[in-house]
Amino acid sequence: MxxxxxxxxxxxxxxxxxxxxxxxxxxxxxxxxxxxxxxxxxxxxxxxxxxxxxxxxxxxxxxxxxxxxxxxxxxxxxxxxxxxxxxxxxxxxxxxxxxxxxxxxxxxxxxxxxxxxxxLVGPSSIFLALMASGMNGQSFAFKGYLPIAKDQRSKAIKQLEKASASQQQTQIFMETPFRNNQLMKDLVQHCRKNTLLCVAANITAPEAFIATKTIGQWKGSLPDLHKQPTIFVLHSY
Structure with missing residues (x-):
């Protein structure tokens, strides 16, 4: 060749x-x-x-x-x-x-x-977020963008949570940066309080923010993710 x-x-x-x-x-x-x-x-x-x-x-x-x-x-x-x-x-x-x-x-x-x-070798936000999440790296799925429509999004979130719990599979997804805060609110609203969620924003930047908490813990302190490139990693039990 x-x-x-x-x-x-x-x-x-x-x-x-x-x-x-x-x-x-x-x-x-x-x-x-x-x-x-x-x-x-x-x-x-x-x-x-x-x-x-x-x-x-x-x-x-x-x-x-x-x-x-x-x-x-x-x-x-x-x-x-x-x-x-x-x-x-x-x-x-x-x-x-x-x-x-x-x-x-x-x-x-x-x-x-x-x-x-x-x-060639270089950074992948998807895999870096998974690495930093502390969640299952043996079985995981990247779902891309969730639906924008409210009813479809809530259904998709519940399906992700159900799939994670039944298959013990980490679910990875993302959103357009200017819609991150709304997605975060939707996750807190529709997920069970003991479900784990990792928020990985501005990965590799000096101001990177990566934290894994339960939904119940996130409820009291939602981060401001507006216009910040973010990967979300979810695991339910």
């Missing part, structure tokens, strides 16, 4: 100016060898690459947008660059591409083309 390019899954930072703390040198320097990127946000990706100070001319790089609106045919067409021997990098908006991220579509086409897929 030497005549084909490779796909490199490139993690990016979760918090600003933390490159040195969370990214290995190999991951950082590998970007200097790549000229074609599939990215969730072009502006964010350009800023990220520039922050690494690799001496790369950003204007000479090619960026293909890959988000939930990108047509499948467009992704398929753009991955053909791999057959020209060009390596490509996938950069998520934050954290690891391919995990709760549209970059997985590029990887899927890469496998169909028979190219090597190389995941």
């Amino acid at each position: 030497s005549d084909k390019g490779k796909i490199y899954l490139i993690p990016t930072v979760l918090a600003p100016d933390t490159q040195a703390e969370v990214l290995p040198q190999y991951t950082i320097h590998k970007l200097a060898d790549i000229t074609h990127f599939f990215v969730e946000n072009v502006r964010t990706a350009r800023r990220f690459i520039s922050s690494l100070k690799l001496g790369v001319d950003i204007s000479q790089l090619t960026f293909y947008l890959i988000d939930k609106h990108t047509a499948t045919d467009e992704i398929k067409k753009n991955t053909q660059v791999l057959l020209q021997g060009k390596d490509v990098g996938i950069i998520s908006e934050a954290g690891c591409p391919g995990i709760a991220d549209p970059g997985a579509k590029v990887v899927s086409f890469g496998h169909q083309l028979g190219v090597d897929v190389v995941p």
Whole structure:
């Protein structure tokens, strides 16, 4: 497969100016060898690459947008660059591409083309939150975003709690940052008081907040999570 390019899954930072703390040198320097990127946000990706100070001319790089609106045919067409021997990098908006991220579509086409897929080391908010929660790391499920509608959300929360208790499985989920406080209120309202909830906000940042308490304990002191990237981890018994 030497005549084909490779796909490199490139993690990016979760918090600003933390490159040195969370990214290995190999991951950082590998970007200097790549000229074609599939990215969730072009502006964010350009800023990220520039922050690494690799001496790369950003204007000479090619960026293909890959988000939930990108047509499948467009992704398929753009991955053909791999057959020209060009390596490509996938950069998520934050954290690891391919995990709760549209970059997985590029990887899927890469496998169909028979190219090597190389995941690089870097931070994942989902796994860092699980690690820090103190909950079951042998059996867990990431549920993504919960429904926005009140009745659907309350039903989803109760289903998560029931699944956790019956399967002894940790449940991991998230919310758009400006809706975090409402989700926190809904969790406190609809979960049993002895259910454990870990709130992991601004992971890897100097102002990171990570705490695991029972719902009963959270009721007396809800944190302010407005516009703070947060992962929620739940376990019920």
